[in-house]
Amino acid sequence: MKMPRVLIVEDEPAIAELIAVNLRHSGFQPTWAMDSVTAQCELDAVLPDVILLDWMLPGESGLSLARKWRADARTKAVPIIMLTARGDEHDRVAGLDAGADDYITKPFSTKEMLARIRAVLRRRAPEQAGGxxxxxxxxxxxxxxxxxxxxxxxxxxxxxxxxxxxxxxxxxxxxxxxxxxxxxxxxxxxxxxxxxxxxxxxxxxxxxxxxxxxxxxxxxxxxxTAQPQVAAPAAAAPASLSPSSAAA
Structure with a gap:
C-alpha cells in the first residue's frame, strides 16, 4: 500500500517543514509548494491524496485556488483542508463554500492536523469490499x-x-x-x-x-510475513577427543 501523498501549499518555510516532518513520521508522503504557481505544477505532475492549503499566499490566494481546483474535473475529488489564521465564522464559511472539505485555524496541534487528514481520507475512500x-x-x-x-x-x-x-x-x-x-x-x-x-x-x-x-x-x-524468520539452530559443540583418537 502506497503512502498517502499530501501537497502542502504554505508560504512560510518553518510551518511547512514542521507539517512535513510530522506527516513523514506518521506514514504520509508530503510535498511542499510555497505559492500558487508551484502548487499547480506539483498538481499537474502528480495528483495528491489530500491538499493542505494556506489561505494567504503570494499571488493567487488559497481561496481562489480551491475554487479553481474544484472546477477542474481532474482535481475536483481531491480533499482540501484550508490552513489559516482567520478564525471567525464568516471566513470558515467562505473557505467551505470555495470547496474546502475541512478547515484548521492556526495555530493548531499536529495531532489535530493528522486526525483531520485521516478523517477526510476516510470520507473520500470507497467502501472496502469483502473478498x-x-x-x-x-x-x-x-x-x-x-x-x-x-x-x-x-x-x-x-x-x-x-x-x-x-x-x-x-x-x-x-x-x-x-x-x-x-x-x-x-x-x-x-x-x-x-x-x-x-x-x-x-x-x-x-x-x-x-x-x-x-x-x-x-x-x-x-x-x-509469508517467510517468518526462524532462529538458526545452535552450532553443535565439537566432540571431545577419545583417548584412542588422541593417541592416533
Whole structure:
C-alpha cells in the first residue's frame, strides 16, 4: 500500500517543514509548494491524496485556488483542508463554500492536523469490499468472516480478525503501535498503545502454527510475513577427543 501523498501549499518555510516532518513520521508522503504557481505544477505532475492549503499566499490566494481546483474535473475529488489564521465564522464559511472539505485555524496541534487528514481520507475512500486475502497457507475471507491456516478453520475475536485483516492487506510492511491503533481501532479512540501488544499476542495464539508469521520488529512495531524468520539452530559443540583418537 502506497503512502498517502499530501501537497502542502504554505508560504512560510518553518510551518511547512514542521507539517512535513510530522506527516513523514506518521506514514504520509508530503510535498511542499510555497505559492500558487508551484502548487499547480506539483498538481499537474502528480495528483495528491489530500491538499493542505494556506489561505494567504503570494499571488493567487488559497481561496481562489480551491475554487479553481474544484472546477477542474481532474482535481475536483481531491480533499482540501484550508490552513489559516482567520478564525471567525464568516471566513470558515467562505473557505467551505470555495470547496474546502475541512478547515484548521492556526495555530493548531499536529495531532489535530493528522486526525483531520485521516478523517477526510476516510470520507473520500470507497467502501472496502469483502473478498479473500491470502498469504502462504493463511487465508482470510472478509465476506464470510473466516480464517483458515493450512485449510484448518481458526477461531478468533472481532478485534483480532480486524487486526489480521489489516496486516494481511499490507503484508511485509512494518506498522507501529500508533499506526495500528489509528487504522484498526480508529483515531478517535484513546487507548494505550500497549493494548496492541495484548491483541497481537491473542492473534498469534489464535493462529497456532501460523503465529510465527506475525513478527515483532524491535523498536518499530509489527508486520505479517509469508517467510517468518526462524532462529538458526545452535552450532553443535565439537566432540571431545577419545583417548584412542588422541593417541592416533
Amino acid at each position: 479473500t486475502v491470502a498469504i502462504g497457507a493463511l487465508v482470510l475471507d472478509a465476506s464470510t468472516y473466516r480464517v483458515t491456516f493450512q485449510e484448518q478453520l481458526l477461531k478468533m475475536g472481532p478485534t483480532e480478525f480486524k487486526l489480521l485483516h489489516y496486516l494481511m492487506q499490507h503484508a511485509e510492511r512494518v506498522h507501529s503501535r500508533s499506526q495500528l491503533l489509528d487504522r484498526v481501532w480508529g483515531d478517535h479512540v484513546f487507548i494505550e498503545e500497549r493494548t496492541v501488544d495484548v491483541h497481537v499476542k491473542r492473534l498469534r495464539e489464535a493462529l497456532g502454527a501460523g503465529g510465527t508469521m506475525i513478527e515483532t520488529v524491535r523498536g518499530a512495531g509489527y508486520r505479517i
